[in-house]
Amino acid sequence: MAATRTDSRSLELIGFALIALLIMVVLPLMLDIFRLNLVGKYLTYAFVAVGLVLCWGHTGILSLGQGVFFGLGGYCMAAFLKLEASSVENTRIQSTPGIPDFMDWNQLTELPFFWVPFKSLPFALIAVVAVPAIAAFILGAAMFKRRVGGVYFAIITQALASVLTILIIGRQGYTGGINGITDLRTLLGWDIRTDNAKYILYFVCCFLLLGIMLLARFVLASKLGRILVATRDQEDRVRFSGYDVANFKIFVFCLASAMAAIGGAMFALQVGFMSPSFVGIVPSIEMVIFCAVGGRHSLVGAVVGTLVVNWGKTLFSESFPELWLFAMGGLFIAVVLAFPRGLAGLVTDQLIPRLPHWRGWTHRQPSPAPAE
Amino acid sequence: MASDTDFLLALENVSVSFDGFKAVNGLNLYIDTGELRVIIGPNGAGKTTVLDLICGRTRVSEGSIKFKNQEITGRKEQEIVRLGIGRKFQTPTIYEDLTVFENLELSLPRGRSVVGALFWKRADEVIQRVHEIAATVFLADHVDRLAATLSHGQKQWLEIGMLLIQDPELLMLDEPVAGMSVSERAKTAELLNQIIKNRSVVVIEHDMKFVESIAHRVTVLHQGKVLAEGNMQRVQSDPKVKEVYLGH
């Protein structure tokens, strides 16, 4: 390992600053609002990828069902926006005015009880984080206390993604079904569809993402972060050091899920709808791909990976749609086989050691010496 | 069932079976405070399984294990650790992606809850304690190295250090000198003799020379049962032991 940990810490700071510069300054200056809105959408996936860095990269828990939490967050947000868009005058033509259009089509004559609280924005915002976190807690507690892990955990989360998709599609009177919750318009009277609003939402999304990265950074830099790494490498030893490993896993899984959920909520705000196609197996695995490509150990890498893969997807599908799946599959295999540390690993392991000045540029800080 | 006991650790009538095979069969074992006990026995005698049973990694099928006269069967590993039992594994089990300092810091018996770990502060006394222990296990000059870069012997020492910093009343070591060079063995023996002063230690070992250099009492296991017990000399002269273990 060429770079020491202190090197990689200062590297991470530099990377963090570069990312902030890129998404807050460079991209808004370079791109028109249409493309920028696209970037905003990609960044919502980066929330999931950052969460995956925590729970997969550092703790070794591979969840193939992060779409579930992304979706729950997105649906909570969309529920509020949809209720606001379904005011009585907007929905005069319905047989029951004042309820969302899809409920009317499904012969619901009043708002289901679990929709009612979503009329309140504070409730909706809390629910965005709380609902997925509670779901993750229940799942995590059941699994990690019983020491389910590895492939088993991956497959079970995948099956859950499948269950939730079937439920959302099947209970369309309550969920909007396969079409999802569409035509979201305003947030407390503020039209979220205008270019202006899209700019503002984009920056809100950036701020939140950077905030979440800082939070993740804080967690990873704390002793808890080291316990997570320790758990990944030697779970038994952590247990024999007196830690309740399951609690730490539950914590990080809930945290990652809450992050995914915030991403989902920002997605609903920026894209203007939410549908089950972001809940299922395929999007869940794609989000793992973003994280893997960027580097599963690196927060900055995860964001870059998300941007690169999505940018590639847009580019490829515009120019060579036939080749897209080949490229995506090939990229994925290449990353797993040749660069398991992803783009971030390429930078720290390959690029940096070759820069002649690097070693003089940062100096290793020794860990604290004992006070005499 | 089991009676009250003055022993630090008491295993009474302990059995465990894996799919019909009795790996440990009606075992009785008593460890005194301050005692260093070496468990020897041929491969498959159930040595490691005994340690697994004590520290809760494997559930006993029947029998009782008491630590400080407190039943510990059925408790979780981390609870047993918190009662004061430390365990070293056969192969060095350390956190390779962390530095020596961090390895030791994590093993310090404080900030073990999620919240405690999240808001953990490296107080001066923590730093001091870590350096102290690092010096004890001959790693004073290596605290900032990634554990992965240590030699095999150093890794074994680090793991012992990680146990020491927990300050357990009972320390269980599974082949602590496996894979060590001659000089490392000598140092390890010295280390063990030093750290057993204020605690009880159970060691599993194959290396007879090493055993002789440290042992107070030796227990010989065979087919999940105690075959012989006593000081090294007595055990070595026991014909039963010679037959199953030392004889060839």
Add this chain to the structure above:
Amino acid sequence: MFGEYSLGELGSILVMQGFAGLILFSVFLLMALGLAIIFGQMGVINMAHGEFMILGAYMTYLCSHLFEAYLPSLYGGYFFAAMIIAFLAAGALGLLVEWALVRRLYARPLDTLLATWGLSLIMQQAFRSTFGAREVGVELPQWMMGSLNVTGSIEVQINGLFVMGLTLLITAAVAVLLFKSKWGLQVRAVVANRTMSGAVGIDTRRIDRLTFGLGCGIAGVAGSAFTMIGSTGPTAGQLYIVDTFLVVVFGGAQSLLGTVASALSISQSQSALEFFLTGSMAKVLTLLMVIGLLMLRPQGLFVLKVRR
């Protein structure tokens, strides 16, 4: 619910429903068998399993056209040739994939899962580029269609019987291979202790490769058989993955019997639920039940207790 039907009608429906459950069981087992072998050997899930099945299905499609064009007189028997070709094609690809991909990842089972997902994307697009995006219709010989009249009101599907027979045959063959052949002995040795097996002269790499190839080959046969009951298209493999993975994981690694029992219990509960609920709810309930049970028995239902 059933008050208006005569006892005789209900009885024959019960028999047919039991038979439907058995067919479902055979289908699940056939789907899962190849995957289970690989999972047992390497502890990893091959995410491209569904695509290997579809490869087998496309081979069957090609075969039916070849026979139609060149050997019309033997058309009735083309299906047998197709299954052999499907086995060989999927198996050969499996060997190749093991050599190029999987063997480099044995130390990282979760990464194998991801790499094989990448493989599944590539295979899907390859199918699309080769055979077109639309589903292809695989025509079956006449004798395989329709059903047998057991009594006046009880009918059993011929292709259902065929799938059951095939499943029985393949399961038996796998069991014989595993427990009677030298290869099986070596496989079991490698599963039990990889390092030691290597030390005593077993070529573990060869065993891995053969196992992976065999697993993929069986997937190919399964895919071939499923042209009788399902669709053949570039993305059809995805239809099977959740069910297949759950059967295997539910059964637990390292246990052929576990896979059989798991396929049996999942198929029977789904089949029974389907009869009383709608298809959608039956599916959801079955999945949730399996997930719930897995939490109670984390290492799968049928795993022996061993020293870790």
Add this chain to the structure above:
Amino acid sequence: MSPRKPPFRLATPSRRQLLAGAAALSAAAFLPQRALADFPTAQVNTTGLAVTDADVTVGILHSVTGTMAISETGSVEAEKLAIEQINAQGGVLGRKVKFIQEDGASDWPTFAEKAKKLLVNDKVASVMGCWTSASRKAVLPVFEQYNGMLYYPTFYEGLEASKNVIYTGQEATQQIIAGLNWVQKEKNAKTFYLLGSDYIWPRTSNKIARKHIENFLKLKVVGEEYFPLGHTQFNSVINKMKLTKPDVIYAIIVGGSNVAFYKQLKAAGVDLTKQTLMTISVTEDEILGIGGENIVGGYACMKYFESLDNTNNKSFVAAFKKMWGDNIVIGDVTQAAYLGPWLWKLTVEKAGSFDIDKVSGASPGVEFKGAPEGYVRIHENHHLWSKTRVGRARADGQYDLIYETADLMEPDPFPKGYQ
């Protein structure tokens, strides 16, 4: 599959395509030819659309990749054919029609993005596109916000009418009611078993069917059941149907499930030449995957079959196969997609302008006499008046026309009494 297309292509017809265009010329020769000079650009394009003196740009927005590519390919082909033919006739208001094709990639936000790109960046004069309801729902707010025209080809559940969309396929009541009336009369049906994939279109359609069966025909529904998309095991429901013995199985199953359903039905000994089965989800395209031998005898109720015997259709089928190959079959949606560019052209020429508002306003009443399905006309609610037909599946994958309504069915996307 055709080789990859550059995203931006000037539609210069090849010789082969010219021939195809010529075939359509005869069919559409009666349409009035308008000269460029009569319509200066400044006058016909007041809102800054991509219209020049020489050409006008439209968008094609379908999935070329992903799971929906299977279904949407035919629509893309039909739309390209229609554009070639329109150009061969001299274009629209004397301008050549160019198209920009975007891939929705079977992903609904991608559809919304690409729709926005077509409208905002490319300023296309209209878009032919979408296939699933979900993709249409995703792009609808975009078309309404940026004021574009969408020509949507798929038969769908209704419950929608937008000034920015022309629905060239049938909505649910058009497809369902005539078929049920026919089956009651011709097959003397008394009991029905309703099946569907579990999402909005089958559920809404079955709801309409149930209301019609129970409230208007006064007959009985003996079972109704839904399966997750992609479900492949139907033996249980087949047993239930054997128990309840419905006169008519009414099936709205889609995608890969379809194939499994019909194969298992046949294997279970349900002979569709004896057991009446009616579907509204199986076009000739789907039969390719199911296999004609598995569905022979089943009835489909929709507005178009490739086998329709009229001159419009014969030249359309010939031109289509010339352009895209003899092996291709043409289903209901493909034909409806073909109507899109033509209806747009006719509407623009009626309005004398490319402006979206004028096109939208001029749409009601536009009639297309050259439609392969016969005559169609745009209703006030932007759906099409069209005939409904019942076909019986043949073993070769085509349908025999059994019945067609005497009059055009009125589109009724918000049917009273059916909700």
